[in-house]
Amino acid sequence: MKCFYAHIQTLTSRQRWRQTEDVGLPSCLRVCTKLKGKISHLSSLDAAETDKLSAVYDELCTTINVMGQDHKEYISNIYDEEEVVKKYYNKTVLDILELWSSCASATVDLMIPLVEQYWENQSEFEQLAKKISNTCTACVKFTAMTVNLTEHPIPENCGSDVKEKATQEMNNTADTLSRLIQAAIKTSLKVSEDSLLDMTMWLLFSVHHVAQNVLQPKDKPTTESKEEEGTKETEQEKKDPEPVKESTDVTASLNNLLTQLDALQMELSNQYVIEKNEQNTEGGETDDSCKNDQQAINKLANVYTGVVDEICENGKVTVCIDDPNGSDATIYNKPDVYTEVANCSLGSCPMKDRDTWLDEIPLTSDQVLVSDVYVVRNGPLRTSAEVEIDFTYVPLSSTKNKTIKVIAKEDGEWKEVQTVNEESDESSAHLSFKTKCLEAFTAFVEILSETCDVTPEETTFTSEVNPDVKVIFSAGLVAETKQIKMKGGGESQKMAVSDAVEIRMDGECDDTENISVQVFMDDEEDQDSQLVVIRFKEGKVQVLDKSHCRLKKDRNLFLVETKGVWGARMRKIFLNMRDTVKKEFQLIFGLVQLCNICTFIDDSQRNKEEGSFFVWIECIDKNMIRDDVENKEKAGLIEVKQSRSKDITLRQKQTLILKVDGQVKLRLADPPDAFKITYLIGADNHVNIPMEVHRDQEKIPYAAFAFYEEDCAHPFHSVNIPVRDLSELPTDEITAKTFNKNNESNNLREQMKQKEEAARKMLSHDSIMNLSRVLSERDGRMLGVQLGVSESWTANAKDECDRDILRTNFRVLCEWRGKAARAAMVDFLISSLKTVGRIDLANVVSEVYKNGRGLSKLDFD
Numbered sequence: 001m002k003c004f005y006a007h008i009q010t011l012t013s014r015q016r017w018r019q020t021e022d023v024g025l026p027s028c029l030r031v032c033t034k035l036k037g038k039i040s041h042l043s044s045l046d047a048a049e050t051d052k053l054s055a056v057y058d059e060l061c062t063t064i065n066v067m068g069q070d071h072k073e074y075i076s077n078i079y080d081e082e083e084v085v086k087k088y089y090n091k092t093v094l095d096i097l098e099l100w101s102s103c104a105s106a107t108v109d110l111m112i113p114l115v116e117q118y119w120e121n122q123s124e125f126e127q128l129a130k131k132i133s134n135t136c137t138a139c140v141k142f143t144a145m146t147v148n149l150t151e152h153p154i155p156e157n158c159g160s161d162v163k164e165k166a167t168q169e170m171n172n173t174a175d176t177l178s179r180l181i182q183a184a185i186k187t188s189l190k191v192s193e194d195s196l197l198d199m200t201m202w203l204l205f206s207v208h209h210v211a212q213n214v215l216q217p218k219d220k221p222t223t224e225s226k227e228e229e230g231t232k233e234t235e236q237e238k239k240d241p242e243p244v245k246e247s248t249d250v251t252a253s254l255n256n257l258l259t260q261l262d263a264l265q266m267e268l269s270n271q272y273v274i275e276k277n278e279q280n281t282e283g284g285e286t287d288d289s290c291k292n293d294q295q296a297i298n299k300l301a302n303v304y305t306g307v308v309d310e311i312c313e314n315g316k317v318t319v320c321i322d323d324p325n326g327s328d329a330t331i332y333n334k335p336d337v338y339t340e341v342a343n344c345s346l347g348s349c350p351m352k353d354r355d356t357w358l359d360e361i362p363l364t365s366d367q368v369l370v371s372d373v374y375v376v377r378n379g380p381l382r383t384s385a386e387v388e389i390d391f392t393y394v395p396l397s398s399t400k401n402k403t404i405k406v407i408a409k410e411d412g413e414w415k416e417v418q419t420v421n422e423e424s425d426e427s428s429a430h431l432s433f434k435t436k437c438l439e440a441f442t443a444f445v446e447i448l449s450e451t452c453d454v455t456p457e458e459t460t461f462t463s464e465v466n467p468d469v470k471v472i473f474s475a476g477l478v479a480e481t482k483q484i485k486m487k488g489g490g491e492s493q494k495m496a497v498s499d500a501v502e503i504r505m506d507g508e509c510d511d512t513e514n515i516s517v518q519v520f521m522d523d524e525e526d527q528d529s530q531l532v533v534i535r536f537k538e539g540k541v542q543v544l545d546k547s548h549c550r551l552k553k554d555r556n557l558f559l560v561e562t563k564g565v566w567g568a569r570m571r572k573i574f575l576n577m578r579d580t581v582k583k584e585f586q587l588i589f590g591l592v593q594l595c596n597i598c599t600f601i602d603d604s605q606r607n608k609e610e611g612s613f614f615v616w617i618e619c620i621d622k623n624m625i626r627d628d629v630e631n632k633e634k635a636g637l638i639e640v641k642q643s644r645s646k647d648i649t650l651r652q653k654q655t656l657i658l659k660v661d662g663q664v665k666l667r668l669a670d671p672p673d674a675f676k677i678t679y680l681i682g683a684d685n686h687v688n689i690p691m692e693v694h695r696d697q698e699k700i701p702y703a704a705f706a707f708y709e710e711d712c713a714h715p716f717h718s719v720n721i722p723v724r725d726l727s728e729l730p731t732d733e734i735t736a737k738t739f740n741k742n743n744e745s746n747n748l749r750e751q752m753k754q755k756e757e758a759a760r761k762m763l764s765h766d767s768i769m770n771l772s773r774v775l776s777e778r779d780g781r782m783l784g785v786q787l788g789v790s791e792s793w794t795a796n797a798k799d800e801c802d803r804d805i806l807r808t809n810f811r812v813l814c815e816w817r818g819k820a821a822r823a824a825m826v827d828f829l830i831s832s833l834k835t836v837g838r839i840d841l842a843n844v845v846s847e848v849y850k851n852g853r854g855l856s857k858l859d860f861d
Helices: 003-009 013-040 047-078 080-117 122-146 162-186 195-216 225-240 250-268 273-283 293-314 333-340 349-359 578-588 622-634 723-728 747-762 763-775 779-786 792-799 805-817 823-835 840-849
Strands: 320-322 328-331 344-348 367-369 373-376 381-392 404-412 415-416 421-424 429-438 438-444 450-456 458-460 470-473 482-488 500-505 515-520 529-537 538-543 550-554 557-563 567-574 591-603 612-621 637-639 648-650 654-662 664-666 675-678 686-694 702-709 717-722
Touching: 013 080, 013 779, 047 122, 047 747, 080 122, 080 162, 122 195, 122 344, 162 195, 162 250, 162 482, 195 250, 195 293, 195 333, 250 293, 250 567, 293 333, 320 344, 328 344, 349 675, 373 648, 381 438, 404 421, 421 482, 429 438, 438 675, 500 515, 529 578, 538 578, 578 648, 591 622, 591 717, 612 702, 622 637, 637 717, 654 664, 654 686, 675 686, 686 723, 686 805, 702 723, 717 723, 723 823, 747 823, 763 805, 779 792, 779 805, 792 805
Parallel strands: none
Antiparallel strands: 320 328, 328 381, 344 373, 367 438, 373 438, 381 429, 404 415, 404 438, 421 429, 450 482, 458 470, 470 515, 482 500, 500 567, 515 557, 529 538, 529 567, 550 557, 591 612, 591 637, 591 648, 612 686, 654 675, 654 702, 664 686, 702 717
């Protein structure tokens, strides 16, 4: 079965679906049959047998999920082609229904003895119970998505056996579910509650689904009629009641199931069956069993809703869709709407599109994002009943005691979500809301400004939040009345020594006119310090002293006079610390975040033989870096040694450009010229790049990653990973060689000079002649091809050298070397020798090269 899903990944969607029909389904049915046979003879269950069974169920679950994905990708074609649809309803649907029943039996048959007999060592069997439950629910979901006659009615002239098969398998599954519920009640739900209730709920959903959408499918309502459907049906029933159907094909199995469901509801409600028995004894026995299929199916529909609500409200089972890429966003739904949400998933918006999404979100200057921008993949999400959306946000210090809000895109329009639930603990902070329609969403906090209308005459503003903060706008600052927004003095803006004041105005103002700002500060005289004003304007931070602006003091109140509209903070600093203060101001005021750029190799997806690998590059907040790197290591992402950047400051929404060069190429259908990382505080700020080694002697012998700020020609950080490290070393031993122009030392330049001199000696005529002596004819020809010398050129050289092997090899190496030797060429020669199988010669060349000389005959003795 492993071969099945490994093989189909290389096929087209049509071929994969054909493999599912002809190979996957029969294979899964055989596995279920074998499992049922094995379980029936199981007399004991030890740790070794548990591991074997876990592996079988896990593989079966994976195969079913792969088949479900194949159906999702090919579904539109199934119903368009006559031959395909005939095969689908005449054979495939019958196999799926049989697999549904068979898988239910193969999982329940082991779950029952597991909870009744073998659960004394709970930890030993907990993983097995989870695997069993996952397999069962995977098959149920596969069945619900592939067999739905309401959505896709059976065409004429095919599918005559579908309802008969559905009846047979529904009876089997209903009986299987009844046995599972009996076991659950017998153990009082004290063992493996999550797995047991999860299986129960999804099997019940499947029986309900087959009853409603296979045995008695309704006409698919149009979009316009959905809201009126329930009312019209009720009125029609009053006028012309439908005669009761007398069929009893599923009545017995559903009556038995309904009895068990009644008992389960009482168990979940902390009531006991004995209470009902006492009630029945007092009032006499009442026979409330259904008389025919129609009654049984209708009653099941009512009971189904109550049981599922009870299980979900119990809190022990969570029905959700997580982001497969790992972002912290989840869709919580009840099974009823599974088929509506199954193709959707939530996740962070693609990094390449993040700046576009940010430009689209209608936020004001007072609103600050506190989460990633999440989008619905394969959306939009549209459901008949509400689903709950849960995601994480970042509680910033400036958002303390502020209401976190959510803005969502629905039907192409961004709207604020009215009801949002907030939950946080020491490790994480979550927001959740309910919706029926969704395309994208994010969270923000609104830190309201105070407003002031500034007139052409002198205007004075005193803060209501902090009366110590006062701003005087000189006459002539504006030509007409303008509204100015200000923040200042509140606890959230209190930093270092004085209050902080932020002033913003839309439109032009006269920068030659003065603004006076009064702030409060505890002042202590110190001859080694000075009073300064820190001003942030037009993206730049300035440190102003008395020579740049007027400072007046009245006890602990300071009045600052300067020009322009600005945000200011007054602070006492030690002399000669202006650069430090500028950086500190930006960090404390939230203008930038301190980060490091880290480079990781994905150990789980590295293929040394093919030379393929994934590089994960991420901007990580400095205060989170230790935990983040440790968590990534547990997930198989190993940080490349010596690749971490120095501390850098990044602004919210700042975009970095990443360029890749060297001995690698991108494994992408449409590779971009460069990658973008648009930074958001606390969000997922990474790119994951699929690559492979690609030799090119004209390029540097590294996998090179250079990081630029937008509109900047020079990189501020670079990482160079030797190709030999990528193709040969274990992941945790890969080391980057970083050459940063900004801090390159004289010692490093000297080392490079020595390396170039050693390359000239290694590739001198005498040296390559000695290498040519130990190469066979085949070695020389293959090495020439690897180095970029064509076989036709080598053949001509061989003829000109009278077929002399030594002279031919020498001419090939000289042709490759050209007129000048470079250090990169030696690394290329070493890797090429290894590629053609002469690792011994490569090791000799490498060792001699380290010693800074050329090859001699003695080196090969």
